[in-house]
Amino acid sequence: MVDIKFAYWVPNVSGGLVVSKIPQRTDWTYDYNAQLAQTAEQVGFDYALAQARFIASYGAEYQLEALTTVAALAPVTKKLKLIAAVHPGLWHPGVVAKMGATIDFLSQGRFCLNVVSGWFKNEFTIYGEPWLDHDERYRRSEEFIRVLKGMWTEDEFHFKGDFYRINGGWVKPRPVSSPHPELFQGGNSKAARRMASRVSDWYFMNGNTIEGVREQIEEVSALARQEGRKVKFGLNAFILVRDTEAEAHDVLREIIAQADKEAVEGFGEAVKHAGSSTREKQGMWANSNFEDLVQYNDGFRTGLIGTAEQVADRIRQYYEVGVDLILGGFLHYTDDLPAFGRDVIPLVHQIETRRRSVEELAVA
Numbered sequence: 049m050v051d052i053k054f055a056y057w058v059p060n061v062s063g064g065l066v067v068s069k070i071p072q073r074t075d076w077t078y079d080y081n082a083q084l085a086q087t088a089e090q091v092g093f094d095y096a097l098a099q100a101r102f103i104a105s106y107g108a109e110y111q112l113e114a115l116t117t118v119a120a121l122a123p124v125t126k127k128l129k130l131i132a133a134v135h136p137g138l139w140h141p142g143v144v145a146k147m148g149a150t151i152d153f154l155s156q157g158r159f160c161l162n163v164v165s166g167w168f169k170n171e172f173t174i175y176g177e178p179w180l181d182h183d184e185r186y187r188r189s190e191e192f193i194r195v196l197k198g199m200w201t202e203d204e205f206h207f208k209g210d211f212y213r214i215n216g217g218w219v220k221p222r223p224v225s226s227p228h229p230e231l232f233q234g235g236n237s238k239a240a241r242r243m244a245s246r247v248s249d250w251y252f253m254n255g256n257t258i259e260g261v262r263e264q265i266e267e268v269s270a271l272a273r274q275e276g277r278k279v280k281f282g283l284n285a286f287i288l289v290r291d292t293e294a295e296a297h298d299v300l301r302e303i304i305a306q307a308d309k310e311a312v313e314g315f316g317e318a319v320k321h322a323g324s325s326t327r328e329k330q331g332m333w334a335n336s337n338f339e340d341l342v343q344y345n346d347g348f349r350t351g352l353i354g355t356a357e358q359v360a361d362r363i364r365q366y367y368e369v370g371v372d373l374i375l376g377g378f379l380h381y382t383d384d385l386p387a388f389g390r391d392v393i394p395l396v397h398q399i400e401t402r403r404r405s406v407e408e409l410a411v412a
Contacts, residue, residue: 055095065377073380091389100133122155145199157224245271255346282373286347
């Protein structure tokens with residue numbers, strides 16, 4: 049049985065999940081997102097991820113802030129786990145620890161955090177915050193997570209790092225989640241992988257092929273074993289399920305044909321240093337082409353495009369190489385998200401398969 053979790057990108061920013069002029073049946077407002085969250089948990093989704101944006105960069109002119117959005121979604125949902133994205137450098141970890149503990153307490157253990165090291169320079173400079181070199185941003189994020197864990201689990205927490213100082217900090221009420229709310233991070237670079245192995249519960253990967261995903265899982269898992277830890281893995285995917293494979297690919301071609309060229313190129317310009325600035329020239333968007341950037345986390349690459357049966361089988365293949373969670377984005381959230389929950393999620397869970405260990409995959 050494929051025991052995999054499902055999450056969706058909360059459309060809390062305008063413009064939808066593709067940088068295209070194609071019509072999208074979705075909305076960024078609170079009322080829409082409250083109804084969508086209720087639908088998502090009814091049809092089998094486990095998590096919802098609210099993205100963090102502060103200024104427009106690719107057509108996303110209106111943004112609901114992530115932490116306050118998940119706080120507002122908590123009382124209108126019952127079992128959906130709510131992930132808020134935050135940027136170290138724009139937030140102090142002690143403040144986020146207090147806010148997160150409060151949301152977790154109010155939601156009875158459904159708060160999670162996605163720590164985003166940052167790729168959009170302008171979002172830092174407009175607030176007068178320094179823009180650190182790539183690997184330094186991940187060092188700061190690692191300290192950020194260490195502070196969160198300490199504040200959430202210790203009666204009197206002391207920390208002296210290069211970026212943060214905590215002098216006997218604590219939060220009450222403590223989070224309901226044990227030992228603390230789940231901590232996610234993303235990134236493809238070596239710095240991101242090392243950070244994940246040391247401090248994160250979950251490692252989010254941009255869309256990728258099965259072999260590309262397998263390589264990341266093997267490396268991060270090996271690094272985590274050296275730290276005496278285990279990490280779980282989430283994979284970004286843009287999901288297009290239609291009655292026929294041809295119809296699904298026709299929709300994909302239309303999305304790309306109607307891509308907002310200026311916005312995609314602007315996004316590409318903003319992120320081009322994310323991977324190329326690393327020591328190893330490896331990281332987020334380092335090898336992304338124009339078509340990849342139309343879905344801004346390489347979601348097309350994952351290939352969840354086709355009939356319900358084809359998409360379910362593709363998910364099975366990712367599960368077998370170690371993926372624990374699929375993070376989905378949709379063209380028409382109004383129709384596609386409930387249809388995916390109704391037609392694909394049960395199909396995935398019914399598939400009989402054997403998941404190989406990371407050690408077996410490495411030998412294979």
